[in-house]
Amino acid sequence: MGIYEPKPEHKFTFGLWTVGNRGRDPFGSEVRDPKTPVELVYLLSEVGAYGVNFHDNDLVPIDATQSEAKRIKREFQKALDETGLVVPMATTNLFFDPVFKDGAFTSNDSRVRAYALQKSMNAIDLGVEFGAEIIVFWGGREGVETDSSKSAIDSIKRTREALNFLCDYAIDNDYGLKFALEAKPNEPRGDLYNATTGHMLGFIETLDHPEMVGVNPETAHEHMSGLNFMHSVAQAWEAGKLFHIDLNDQYPGRYDQDLRFGSRDIKAAFYLVKFLEDVGYVGSRHFDAHAYRTEDYEGVKDFARGCMRTYLMLKEKAEQFNKDSEIQDLLNEIKSEDPKMHDFYGKYNPEKAAALKAQTFDRHSISNRGLKYERLDQLTIELLLGVR
């Protein structure tokens, strides 16, 4: 089964907060003892991860003294060195502390907005210190429970101003960074701004440095709204904006589950892996998920191993799909092109428009062709079930 073993070239990464998740939820306390960042690095090394990512406060507690921070960073670097794990991405926790109870960049309190900027600069410094080349921004509290409380327009402008500031900060410091914005529709706020990856893509184009800002789509966050995650990822990729990705699983219309990758919606996970592999995405495959609350740390390892293993199993299925002659024959048949139509495509010119207007189409004969998508989909299901 060596084929499903994680290797560095697979670029499998986990956040400290994922394998370090202690199982706290709105209705229950922690079930697992805390582990230090160093312990988590060794755990990730043991299961075969390539890299580890962090929020500033996953590594350095928000109230740590300078000397504590120094010690923590030294020990963390030592663990990275010993294990060979890298830190491709870092992010800022702008949601946990009570100070962010009404958001960070969009808070109605000017002191909070300033503090959020300061904290973000420091988190960027921290990430860069460990080699991060991507900074993720998830505005966990940038939203409202009641739209009476905040202006949606002000919130957009404030978010833009903050990101412009931080882009310039990174540029000014020659950090060579990319920023990746992560959308979520709700939770922990009633409604979060920039609710989907699509909203983020639209927003990015209004920034001062759109070229250095892309997205970090997360499976669960798009599934929460019942959206097709791969479609959002494809749009981001096609726009040159897929800078990072958060893989996990989620059933629609409920709380943020952060399930083991591929454990809930096998078919959606397959199309996603197939997409990433087909287009040649070379970034991290970052798992932003956590073990069930029923687990101890052996279960956490099972969880982490499962994420990677399922990715690799689905990657193999994707290759099989591309080589399956019956499937490929069907696809070729479906996509067969009428050469007479080619004249009508491509860039507009008046002659082309005139010719197209003059063309007659036999709607009925075109409509009558069965497209064989039931057959195609059934073959996909059988491939997924391993009976092809």
Added chain:
Amino acid sequence: MGIYEPKPEHKFTFGLWTVGNRGRDPFGSEVRDPKTPVELVYLLSEVGAYGVNFHDNDLVPIDATQSEAKRIKREFQKALDETGLVVPMATTNLFFDPVFKDGAFTSNDSRVRAYALQKSMNAIDLGVEFGAEIIVFWGGREGVETDSSKSAIDSIKRTREALNFLCDYAIDNDYGLKFALEAKPNEPRGDLYNATTGHMLGFIETLDHPEMVGVNPETAHEHMSGLNFMHSVAQAWEAGKLFHIDLNDQYPGRYDQDLRFGSRDIKAAFYLVKFLEDVGYVGSRHFDAHAYRTEDYEGVKDFARGCMRTYLMLKEKAEQFNKDSEIQDLLNEIKSEDPKMHDFYGKYNPEKAAALKAQTFDRHSISNRGLKYERLDQLTIELLLGVR
């Protein structure tokens, strides 16, 4: 109650397909007899609408002969002239005919894609003939039931090529048009591409003429995914992209209900109307909704009158909100700014960043301030219920 009577300056418009909806649904046949476009214009005039919009085939059947089309258009123009109704928007039906069963611009069949372009040019011509200045595009079948059947990347490229072509067509003909793209997450396809207004905003920036393309957000379509509609509208507005809007109502997580405006989610409707009125949106207030299937045409008029009346009642509430001193005092208190923070805002410079990094923040005292949003929201509810 004259205050709630629709007037031309309110720019209330309806589609022919809305008051002309005959109550057909997946589980039942039509319940209302057909009405001609002319009859529908008079019906709209009777209830006080300002304008009427149409899909090409709402006005001219897909199989109409030239002479039939001519007659229909002449009669329609006469009805417009007699009633004073205008046609601010037109659109193309790219979903009803079986030829579009796998989409129009994204169909796997090259003949369908060409035909869709042709049909769109003709629909643009038709709209312009009646004075439309906005062309809406809703890709009702641009999607999939199984991602095995279509490439998401190809679909994006095909949609872009089609829209670029049609933009150039409109420019070449000096039509002076704006295009407004309408998103929907699903139905009638399993998943539709460009699932939300956010996705559309991202997509528009990749077009050849982004300046002439904006969005047509629809309440129901964002509510279907459980998203905050006003937030999407605000993002579109702030980006200068709110070219048109489709007003109706919808409960999340179900089939496209197209309910009477303001009839299901009063609070969301209030924030939307307040937003549109506060920012000074001057476009059509287009109702893309239809009467319950329990209604005859008297009920259709009740439905249409109710859409407009509820809009005007909520508009009055929005004005009241802005004048309510208790509410405004709370808002001012909530948004009170610390003048010391102002130095940290605005465009980045290294000195500002250094000063901000050196600033100390008392997180605990900031956090301890109660934000009074429960009070603010309760006042909003009381205002909505008419007991303030």
Added chain:
Amino acid sequence: MGIYEPKPEHKFTFGLWTVGNRGRDPFGSEVRDPKTPVELVYLLSEVGAYGVNFHDNDLVPIDATQSEAKRIKREFQKALDETGLVVPMATTNLFFDPVFKDGAFTSNDSRVRAYALQKSMNAIDLGVEFGAEIIVFWGGREGVETDSSKSAIDSIKRTREALNFLCDYAIDNDYGLKFALEAKPNEPRGDLYNATTGHMLGFIETLDHPEMVGVNPETAHEHMSGLNFMHSVAQAWEAGKLFHIDLNDQYPGRYDQDLRFGSRDIKAAFYLVKFLEDVGYVGSRHFDAHAYRTEDYEGVKDFARGCMRTYLMLKEKAEQFNKDSEIQDLLNEIKSEDPKMHDFYGKYNPEKAAALKAQTFDRHSISNRGLKYERLDQLTIELLLGVR
């Protein structure tokens, strides 16, 4: 691959309306020509189905004359005889005709309620004529768009009165029938009464003849609300109420998709099949689904074959799960029982309660045990993917 070929003992049935579905939806017209009931019987025979079910009007149009009905029934019987197909279930269409626009048994119009009773008696007679032993009731329009329009209490009472009447009718005629009630949360009405299988189970206990009334749970209908379908099926089974089942597939929070069984949520389909096979359910496996609108009748056959084939593939997986020693060892370990606890179970008595109150529990040591559910679930995923 003979193992996945449908055989009579699998009890695979389809409704006339499923393979006869012509692809009409709210945004598009029919894409497939009509087929007669006889043609559909032969189609079902060709793909290997065991039985065929119908609504009264699938077989005999609502406006058919007596002689037309006679001819249709004679021809249908002949097709059954020639193919060997049986009719295990029949049902009444109480939703399509405009007369039912506000419901049937719960309509506010007393004539509609009476007509619905009459039509149901006739449909029962028709079903019995062809050997049906189960009568399904789906109240497709028993609901509201606005709760101003109907009393929820009256609706419950009216539904009860109608079902009591029809139970007595069946008993009086010695039909030996079982009734199976089918729940749905919404569509085509804004909200349907008795929204879930659970609500139906509660309702049944208030009938005069609860013993002859059970449920007909449908995958899509519970998935629409995001519920775990198998849990509802299990509750029905455990209560002795699983009289029939409608198998299909559906992604949550959207329109009723009626997808090919097992084509969307593989994992949920697996647990469902495993449940039905493990408990020894002997009723029909009825597929209440239809082919994508992209298909011609060859595609309809692909669809029907796929439903049955996927069921059989998942049935094989269920057997494999039960035989997999690693999985079974984990399950045994998870469920290991402390014999000291056995005294505390079973029926209450005061001594047992006193002893239990006196028992001490070491919460911390119990909590610390990892439950290995991540491992167990990963093994399940691997089994489903065919890599075990």
Added chain:
Amino acid sequence: MGIYEPKPEHKFTFGLWTVGNRGRDPFGSEVRDPKTPVELVYLLSEVGAYGVNFHDNDLVPIDATQSEAKRIKREFQKALDETGLVVPMATTNLFFDPVFKDGAFTSNDSRVRAYALQKSMNAIDLGVEFGAEIIVFWGGREGVETDSSKSAIDSIKRTREALNFLCDYAIDNDYGLKFALEAKPNEPRGDLYNATTGHMLGFIETLDHPEMVGVNPETAHEHMSGLNFMHSVAQAWEAGKLFHIDLNDQYPGRYDQDLRFGSRDIKAAFYLVKFLEDVGYVGSRHFDAHAYRTEDYEGVKDFARGCMRTYLMLKEKAEQFNKDSEIQDLLNEIKSEDPKMHDFYGKYNPEKAAALKAQTFDRHSISNRGLKYERLDQLTIELLLGVR
């Protein structure tokens, strides 16, 4: 505005956990300092509540010594005496402690099941000690993330055995109690058993003492699944099973929001209040909600006052609806009965069936009647907005 002031006869109650909620959520720590049960009783008295309910551990911490428990209970009783607040309901916390990480009554660990029984008996004793007449059961962890881990059938049987045991315990002790079961579809588990109030109603009929067991429906829990809450409440009421109710608010398809009553879905809240008042429900109006995380304890009071005030405003609207002659005339018209039909209703007999079969119905004329539900609903909206 004295009309909207809470009075004891309104039976407004809150849980200690509601006004005592400290704002912890999955993405953030507590924002409000803890308050003792005594402080919370005084807070509730200040805002005008009638009663206070509790989980065992809201009052007595799970690790309290006997003497601590004694002191706490003495102080709590003193606060009740001084304020006049009553304790109509109590419940057991079977979800917070890590020991319940895989459920309580349905845990795979026999020690947990026994401990859950013991804890429930003690919680019942505690509730009775303070006068509670209703014991609520919410199985917060009775579910799964993966159906591989537990048998759904075993879980039903275990839940039944536990509830039968506890019923007998209460009967044996002459406690004169009613049990009220509370359903929830998911969160904190992936799927919870008995997902809706409907499922609970079905389940109750399988208990040894169904007469002493009813339901405690919660607005948010049914809204999470997108269900019409009032319909579930009506079914419970009509079956004599509405023993208690948890009022709050929630937008569908997301995490459990527990919003201030009537603050999100005004229309649904109206129909619910109207239902409770129209049928003469005399039990507690219990608010199971909490203040936004942006609030301090003044905001918590605003929240609590708002719940009650909005209930009373909607109660007044309900009375207005019942007195509004235009609305009532419409309702009478809609419900007009054809006296000829009366013969067909009521209990079955063969003659009635024969007569009904012989009756002819003019489907078309019946269908053509418009039902005026758009008008009726618009009047309802206008009444809600206070413009009637």
